Every structure is written in structure tokens, then in C-alpha cells.
Amino acid sequence: MRLLRFFFPTMLYEKINEPIEVMATFRKEGAEPMTFKWGNTYYQVNKVNLVHTEHDGREKIYYFSVSNDATSYRLSFRSESLKWMLEEMCQAG
Amino acid sequence: MKHGEGACRGTPVACPGDATDYLIGARHRRAPTTDMASSHATKLIAHIDMNSYFASVEQQANPFLRGRPLGVCAYLHPHGCVIAASIEAKERGMKVGMSMNDAKRLIPDAVFVENEPAKYRSTTSRIFSIFHEVTDCVEHHSIDEAFLDLTGWYRDAAEAAWALSRVRRRIYEEVGEWLRCSIGIAPTRFLAKLGSDIQKPSGLTIITPENLDRILAGMDLEDICGIGRRMRRRIEALGIRTPLELRHAPVSNLMHAFGKMGYLLWAKLNLYDVESVVFVPPRPKSVGHSYCIPRRASREGRIVPILTKLAEKAARRLRQQDLFARMVVVSIGFDDEARGSFYQGSDHRSLHLEEATNDSFTLVRSAVRLLHDSWDGRTTVRFLAVTFTAFGEPSGQGRFEFEDHAPRTTYHAPVSSRVNLASRAIDQIKDCHGDRAIMLGRQFGVTADDAPDRIGFRKTDGVEVKSLNRANFTAIDKN
Numbered sequence: 001m002r003l004l005r006f007f008f009p010t011m012l013y014e015k016i017n018e019p020i021e022v023m024a025t026f027r028k029e030g031a032e033p034m035t036f037k038w039g040n041t042y043y044q045v046n047k048v049n050l051v052h053t054e055h056d057g058r059e060k061i062y063y064f065s066v067s068n069d070a071t072s073y074r075l076s077f078r079s080e081s082l083k084w085m086l087e088e089m090c091q092a093g
Numbered sequence: 094m095k096h097g098e099g100a101c102r103g104t105p106v107a108c109p110g111d112a113t114d115y116l117i118g119a120r121h122r123r124a125p126t127t128d129m130a131s132s133h134a135t136k137l138i139a140h141i142d143m144n145s146y147f148a149s150v151e152q153q154a155n156p157f158l159r160g161r162p163l164g165v166c167a168y169l170h171p172h173g174c175v176i177a178a179s180i181e182a183k184e185r186g187m188k189v190g191m192s193m194n195d196a197k198r199l200i201p202d203a204v205f206v207e208n209e210p211a212k213y214r215s216t217t218s219r220i221f222s223i224f225h226e227v228t229d230c231v232e233h234h235s236i237d238e239a240f241l242d243l244t245g246w247y248r249d250a251a252e253a254a255w256a257l258s259r260v261r262r263r264i265y266e267e268v269g270e271w272l273r274c275s276i277g278i279a280p281t282r283f284l285a286k287l288g289s290d291i292q293k294p295s296g297l298t299i300i301t302p303e304n305l306d307r308i309l310a311g312m313d314l315e316d317i318c319g320i321g322r323r324m325r326r327r328i329e330a331l332g333i334r335t336p337l338e339l340r341h342a343p344v345s346n347l348m349h350a351f352g353k354m355g356y357l358l359w360a361k362l363n364l365y366d367v368e369s370v371v372f373v374p375p376r377p378k379s380v381g382h383s384y385c386i387p388r389r390a391s392r393e394g395r396i397v398p399i400l401t402k403l404a405e406k407a408a409r410r411l412r413q414q415d416l417f418a419r420m421v422v423v424s425i426g427f428d429d430e431a432r433g434s435f436y437q438g439s440d441h442r443s444l445h446l447e448e449a450t451n452d453s454f455t456l457v458r459s460a461v462r463l464l465h466d467s468w469d470g471r472t473t474v475r476f477l478a479v480t481f482t483a484f485g486e487p488s489g490q491g492r493f494e495f496e497d498h499a500p501r502t503t504y505h506a507p508v509s510s511r512v513n514l515a516s517r518a519i520d521q522i523k524d525c526h527g528d529r530a531i532m533l534g535r536q537f538g539v540t541a542d543d544a545p546d547r548i549g550f551r552k553t554d555g556v557e558v559k560s561l562n563r564a565n566f567t568a569i570d571k572n
Contacts, residue, residue, distance in 0.1 A: 011204070029267075049153055049154055049155070049156055050153050050212075050216070050269055052211070052212045052215035053215050054215065056527040057523065057524060057525050057526040057527035057528075058525050058526075063212070065153075072154075072156060074154075090155055092157040
């Protein structure tokens with residue numbers, strides 16, 4: 001588990017690893033998260049910047065690197081448990 | 094110039110007037126032409142090189158990193174090495190191999206991130222899948238480079254350039270708009286790679302027999318792949334100062350000075366096709382893993398668990414590739430604390446096994462034995478590498494298993510077949526539940542940060558391509 005992934009004094013990077021609720025759209029190009037709820041707050045996804053996958057055994061994990069005007073987030077979706085997680089976030093300084 | 098679009102250099106390219114996309118799903122390949130009057134086959138080879146790849150992927154994922162000088166490091170530690178720098182960082186002098194400390198001093202506002210191999214592999218898989226829709230012969234040269242043999246698929250270099258511009262547009266639209274690539278198109282593999290190096294980022298260069306001299310005239314000897322500082326001095330000692338002079342130098346002089354290598358260098362610069370695009374990767378000569386060990390791991394007594402992890406990873410790769418190794422090599426680097434620096438003692442030990450094998454138990458036991466032969470258990474170890482080589486087939490001969498002390502009343506399979514079965518069972522558990530689901534006992538105490546996943550130099554393991562059904566590719570005679 002990476003403890004520190006990022007070094008930039010004026011950017012706030014935080015590892016979260018918590019479950020979230022997500023509203024996603026299924027376009028012909030593929031599925032994309034549109035909004036997610038973390039705690040009691042809703043966060044709008046303005047852009048999906050990158051989607052990449054990893055395998056943990058036979059489970060495939062989809063990572064969505066998304067952002068809005070001030071913050072970038074990494075969300076994950078696990079194919080076996082069908083659960084969404086907020087992995088990390090980075091606030092621009 | 095718009096972002097994502099490259100200038101087309103070399104022979105002026107007249108892009109076809111129609112905007113028809115190339116056919117997918119019903120591709121027809123023209124028979125390749127060969128100019129029998131000369132020995133130069135009229136091949137069409139492309140080299141595509143992703144620019145500042147690791148850094149570009151990080152900037153693609155996090156838009157707040159775009160436009161900033163960015164260094165990707167193996168470890169976020171002052172002495173950690175920069176393994177990739179963004180285009181902005183390179184412009185300000187950051188180089189691969191610099192320590193994070195040195196890079197920070199040079200560029201105080203630089204951002205540093207830790208590398209994520211799985212992200213790069215996954216992105217490469219998507220990019221290479223697009224390449225596989227252009228031709229049936231793609232060589233995955235490294236995690237960020239590929240050669241495409243386009244011979245027969247396109248009429249000429251101009252048509253190929255147009256098609257590859259579309260490929261670049263597809264990478265931009267389908268994978269990420271911050272990912273840029275340089276493209277070289279030439280009749281040979283060597284010149285295609287030379288072409289892609291000419292303009293970075295986002296270049297597109299076509300090299301033909303007609304413009305080769307003009308292109309070589311603008312280059313330096315060390316711009317040629319295979320010529321470093323030492324080779325340059327040797328070439329200059331022959332009175333040759335430029336790649337153009339090298340091309341036109343008498344081949345006999347070059348062979349006299351450099352042997353076979355002199356001939357190959359001359360042939361490559363003279364459009365001889367001495368190396369093909371390799372679609373099927375060759376069998377490896379060795380499989381191994383290495384790791385620079387933090388002092389803390391050595392102090393906490395994790396050397397044997399780390400070596401076990403490295404050996405088990407390599408053994409699993411042997412089984413995946415159906416290889417059996419007869420030799421185990423362990424390299425150890427020690428810390429010279431008296432000098433206050435990391436001094437790598439070059440202690441290498443090897444063991445020749447009686448039987449070629451790929452089971453984890455035999456290979457790990459052999460590696461640990463070699464470690465104990467050269468390590469006193471107290472000196473700080475800073476580097477470990479384990480390599481399995483001398484591949485062959487198991488003899489299949491029956492052996493007396495002196496380690497098998499089972500009572501005679503019950504039949505037990507020989508130890509060798511039991512450890513093979515156990516190794517494969519471990520593989521199945523890991524395939525199903527992940528690498529952390531099960532480990533060898535000797536590995537107990539290793540942490541997830543010890544010997545993490547890395548992308549080796551020119552390794553494309555784990556890159557998976559979704560390609561078209563090959564039945565859709567049919568060859569027809571051009572005439």
C-alpha cells in the first residue's frame with residue numbers, strides 16, 4: 001500500500017479508500033461516473049480523464065481518474081463485488 | 094499546430110482528398126512489391142514512440158499536473174531516482190536517472206509522483222490495440238514503443254502517414270488527449286526508429302531513399318542508435334564526423350575497424366533491411382527480478398523474505414511461459430557504511446541444478462542457499478537480484494528421492510512431482526484470489542512495499558491487446 005504517492009508543497013493529496021455511492025451513465029463508448037456521494041456531500045464529475053484496469057486475482061478493478069474544477073479524484077469499481085470506492089483525491093493549490 | 098497534430102516532415106505528404114476512413118473488418122492486403130533491380134525491398138515500416146510516456150499518463154489522469162514540470166519516481170525518497178520526466182521538466186533540464194533531491198534543486202516547483210506500473214500497462218494495452226487494427230504485424234518493442242510493418246496494407250508512405258495520423262487522433266480521442274506520440278515511417282526498421290526520434294513531441298517523419306542524405310546531414314553521430322560516446326570516438330578516429338559520411342564510407346573500412354558491427358551499421362544507413370519487425374517475441378534467455386533494498390528492511394531482518402518474494406515472482410513467470418531453468422543466479426549488493434554511501438559489492442553466486450525445474454520450492458531453496466553462502470547475516474544488504482537461466486526440458490527420468498522418508502505402507506508421489514503440483518496449485522489460488530492470497534512460509538514478514546511491481550526495461554509483460562479477428566485480414570494480389 002503506497003503511503004505517499006505525491007510530492008508537491010501546494011497541492012493537497014489524500015489517500016481515502018472509502019465506499020461511495022455513484023450515479024453512472026452507460027454511453028456507447030463505455031460507462032462513466034457522473035456524480036458521487038461521499039459522506040453527506042455530492043460531488044459532480046466534470047470530466048473522466050483516464051480509465052485503467054487492474055486485476056486482483058480474477059476480480060477486475062476499473063479505476064476512473066475524474067476531476068471537477070478544483071479537485072481530481074480516483075474512483076474504483078470492482079467487478080466481483082460491484083462496489084465503488086473513492087481511492088484518493090488531489091486538490092490543486 | 095494543434096495539440097495532438099504533428100508536422101509532417103521528410104517527403105512532402107499530399108494527404109488524399111477524400112476523408113474515407115481505412116476499412117476495418119474487411120481489410121485487404123496488397124501483395125508487397127519488391128524492387129528486384131536493387132537489393133532494397135520496398136517495405137513500409139513505422140515506429141511509434143509515445144512521448145514522455147509515464148509522465149504523460151500521470152498528467153492525463155490528473156489535469157492539475159498538466160503543463161507543470163513533473164518527475165515520476167520509483168520511490169518518493171530524497172535519493173529516489175527519476176525514471177520519467179514530463180516534457181516541461183525535460184525542457185528545464187530534468188533527466189532520467191537524476192535523484193529526486195537533485196531534480197528538486199534544479200526545478201524547485203517540480204511535482205514528483207510515484208510510478209504506477211499497472212496504470213501504464215493498462216493504458217499501453219488500449220493504445221497497442223489501436224495499432225493492431227492497422228496491421229497484422231505489430232512488434233511491442235517496449236511499454237511505450239511499437240514497430241508496425243505496414244507493407245502491403247498501404248500504397249506508399251504518404252498513405253501510411255495519413256493512416257497513422259488517424260491513429261494518433263484515435264489515441265487522443267479514445268485514450269487521452271494529453272498522450273502524444275512521434276512517428277517515423279521508412280523502408281527499414283532502423284530508419285523508422287531514427288525518423289521517430291527526429292521530432293519530439295508529436296512528430297511525423299517519412300524517410301525515403303531520396304531524402305535520406307538530407308536528413309542524415311542534419312544529424313549528429315550520437316543521434317544514431319548504437320553509437321554512444323566511445324563508439325563516436327572510434328568512428329571519428331577513422332576521419333568520419335557525421336552520419337552522412339558514415340553512410341558513404343567504404344564498407345570494407347568499417348568492417349576492418351568494427352567487424353560485423355561495422356557492416357551492420359553501414360547496411361542500416363544504406364536502407365538494407367537487416368532486422369525485421371518481430372511479431373512473436375523471442376524466447377527469453379533468462380527470467381529474474383531485482384530490488385534496491387531500503388536500509389530499514391535490512392535492519393528489520395527482511396532480506397530472506399524479500400529474496401523469497403523475488404524468487405517466487407520469477408518462478409511464477411517461468412511457469413506462465415512454460416520454461417524450466419537449470420541455473421539459479423543470485424547477486425547481492427552490500428552497504429559500505431564506513432564510506433557513508435551505497436557501494437554495491439559485486440557478489441554473484443550461481444548454482445547449477447541437477448534437473449531443469451520451475452517449481453517455487455526448489456528455486457527458492459536454491460536462491461536462499463546462495464544468499465547464505467555469501468552473506469554473513471549481519472552486513473547491511475542494499476541490493477538483491479535473482480535470475481533463472483539455462484532453460485531446458487526436464488529429463489523425465491525416474492530418480493531415487495532421498496528426501497522422501499514416507500513409510501512403505503503407503504505410496505507417496507515423488508517429492509519432485511509433489512512440489513510441481515503444489516506450485517501450480519499456488520498459481521491457481523493467486524490467479525483466482527490475488528497475489529496476496531497465499532505465500533511461501535519463508536516470505537513471512539515481507540511487506541507490500543518490498544519488491545513492488547515494476548516495468549522492466551523493454552518488458553511488455555501484462556500488456557493485453559484486443560485485436561480484430563485475424564480471419565478478416567485477407568491477402569490479395571495487387572494485380
